[in-house]
Amino acid sequence: MxxxxxxxxxxxxxxxxxxxxxxxxxxxxxxxxxxxxxxxxxxxxxxxxxxxxxxxxxxxxxxxxxxxxxxxxxxxxxxxxxxxxxxxxxxxxxxxxxxxxxxxxxxxxxxxxxxxxxxxxxxxxxxxxxxxxxxxxxxxxxxxxxxxxxxxxxxxxxxxxxxxxxxxxxxxxxxxxxxxxxxxxxxxxxxxxxxxxxxxxxxxxxxxxxxxxxxxxxxxxxxxxxxxxxxxxxxxxxxxxxxxxxxxxxxxxxxxxxxxxxxxxxxxxxxxxxxxxxxxGGVSDKALLSRDEIMSESTNHGGLVIIGSHVKKTTEQFEELKKSNDIEFIEFDVHLVLEPEKFEKELDRVVEETNKLILNGTNVAVYTRRERLDLGEGKQEEELKLSVKISDAVTSIVKRLEVRPSYIIAKGGITSSDIGTNGLEVKRATVAGQIRPGIPVWTTDNESKFPGISYVIFPGNVGTKTDLREVVEMLSNK
Missing domain, CATH: 3.40.50.10840 (Putative sugar-binding, N-terminal domain)
Structure with missing residues (x-):
């Protein structure tokens, strides 16, 4: 290195x-x-x-x-x-x-x-x-x-x-x-x-x-x-x-x-x-949140994980998550953003599958295609604009959900922000605490799309290799 x-x-x-x-x-x-x-x-x-x-x-x-x-x-x-x-x-x-x-x-x-x-x-x-x-x-x-x-x-x-x-x-x-x-x-x-x-x-x-x-x-x-x-x-x-x-x-x-x-x-x-x-801020130490503290209501629906971050640590954690038997994976081919009609169809497919699986009690991980979209040198602003379109599409998956998942985990800083603000329409949330060191959990307000749901904000560059899988398995065990 x-x-x-x-x-x-x-x-x-x-x-x-x-x-x-x-x-x-x-x-x-x-x-x-x-x-x-x-x-x-x-x-x-x-x-x-x-x-x-x-x-x-x-x-x-x-x-x-x-x-x-x-x-x-x-x-x-x-x-x-x-x-x-x-x-x-x-x-x-x-x-x-x-x-x-x-x-x-x-x-x-x-x-x-x-x-x-x-x-x-x-x-x-x-x-x-x-x-x-x-x-x-x-x-x-x-x-x-x-x-x-x-x-x-x-x-x-x-x-x-x-x-x-x-x-x-x-x-x-x-x-x-x-x-x-x-x-x-x-x-x-x-x-x-x-x-x-x-x-x-x-x-x-x-x-x-x-x-x-x-x-x-x-x-x-x-x-x-x-x-x-x-x-x-x-x-x-x-x-x-x-x-x-x-x-x-x-x-x-x-x-x-x-x-x-x-x-x-x-x-x-x-x-x-x-x-x-x-x-x-004078915030006291608090033990990591238990499953009972996070899962306040019982439901037969599956949970939802959305993976947007591309940093090395996220990729390692994602590879580890794939070893879990508790979860179905859906790839979202975000490179189709360069072809708007195909992109729209791809998004519809992802939303439809996600809704169906959650309703059936299956946990779902939606992940964006892992290769970075690279337009070449000097195109940073254009790439940033396309990444906003991609982020909007990822957010709309949550916005268009017809069933309430048992929990939502978003992996990546900007991904979790957009999902919280636009997908879940949160105006104010309370930080319940952390599920792992450096991994916070919001409790959404009454005005949000799913009031009182536990929303796990999983930064792209935080956590051990197995943290994502362990968090998903902890929340998925009924």
Whole structure:
């Protein structure tokens, strides 16, 4: 894979341990002094991978945002699904979101902080989204942002930042993010693994790596809150703050210093993975969900799995799922998108078969053809538009279901977002918890197509090789 990969065991053995008891007590105290409403903008629905009992709104209307502000919870999520947007679309969406947040905050007389929860492998519309949020909030209010916190650590997904380099864990090895398949993303690719250099690369040199602020593991492990707070108090001109972390305790130490700096008047925007949201939102640990918690009603109908993601991990998990006897597979030939009439017929066939099988009590896995649709060099925007058409078609399978499945699992970030928002017509869902580490379950609201159904959001790049099969078998066993 790379000459720069390192053994997990070796790297972690060199990181000093520390007593977390006092950290856990101090963070609770700091959170009780933090009175800002936390709004998490999620570029796909996997950002709720670490939380439970939290609301997710699937639109950013003023009405939805006002409801979020009125909740007792200190935090709520807005699903933007912007990873599936063009640059123009995400700009418009983030202008609307920021303007509505400012208006809702004025009405409820609450201060707020915004976390842009990006895909934890550094992909997505960055720095565009946080730049637009900054400009719009500042234009519509008295607020000024001093800096931007970059914190992509996500333990459940094997994402660690050590010596400012972001790593992805593959079994026993840590691979620098810039050398993984994610860095080769056609739309959101990058070459740097050092987060300062990554932010410099992404901002086309507007922000220089050597001028950024780095929160080291040494400071975090020494629980040197004073030094970290001083570092944060000096940040200005929307400069970047790179946070190292290999465990939730590191995020807790950082959050203590962060809240102290914010309570002294500093304002930050955030680009983070899902770990920060759990810590700053004060979300407690919760055991993985049991089958009884997920399957609230008994039904003779089969369950539905939809597989859209093409990343390597999904393909491995899909191959493993094929070994299961409990499930029928239907391939959806999405390459027919280039021939609209044939595409329509193919979609009709898939919908008809899916309905029939679910009604008969058979579990169904619908998967998109595994080869990527490749139009060649320089055709990224066209490919993105076609992928939206494909995603719409996949979503319509759920929209056109005539029978209620016993459960729904969607594999892939954008796939699960579109199915949740458009297929299931969810306006607001509650995160019930996780079925496996980093794999959240929504309970749909009363307005959705199937009220109260358990909807498993299975990110493309999360889980062990056997997780998908095990989850399907767990839910399928009557």
């Amino acid at each position: 790379s000459t720069n990969k390192r053994l997990v065991e070796e790297v972690f053995s060199k990181i000093p341990a520390f007593d977390t008891t006092i950290v856990n007590e101090t963070i609770q105290n700091e959170l009780s002094n933090f009175n800002k409403k936390i709004i998490v903008l999620d570029d796909d629905p996997t950002g709720v991978q670490t939380v439970h009992g939290i609301s997710v709104y699937t639109d950013w209307s003023l009405d939805s945002i006002e409801k979020g502000f009125q909740e007792e919870n200190s935090m709520f999520f807005i699903l933007t699904n912007s990873r599936g947007f063009t640059a123009a679309e995400t700009t418009k969406a983030h202008q609307e979101i920021a303007a509505n947040i400012v208006e809702a905050a004025k009405k409820s007389n609450r201060e707020f902080t915004i976390i842009s929860r990006g895909d934890s492998t550094l992909r997505g519309h960055y720095p565009l989204e946080t730049q637009v949020l900054k400009e719009t909030v500042e234009a519509n209010s008295d607020m000024k942002f001093d800096g931007e916190i970059i914190l992509p650590f996500f333990k459940e997904g094997g994402r660690f930042t050590i010596d400012n380099i972001h790593y992805v864990q593959y079994d026993t090895e840590l691979v620098p993010a810039g050398e993984t398949e994610f860095a080769k993303d056609r739309t959101f690719g990058y070459t740097k693994s050092h987060l300062g250099e990554w932010a410099e690369e992404k901002s086309n040199g507007e922000y220089k790596a050597e001028h950024m602020t780095y929160i080291s593991l040494d400071s975090l492990r020494a629980v040197d809150i004073e030094t970290i707070e001083q570092q944060l108090l000096k940040v200005e001109d929307f400069n970047k703050v790179i946070v190292n972390a290999v465990d939730y305790s590191d995020v807790k130490v950082f959050t203590i210093a962060l809240i102290r700096a914010m309570n002294k008047g500093k304002n930050f925007l955030f680009r983070s993975a899902a770990a920060l949201t759990k810590v700053i």
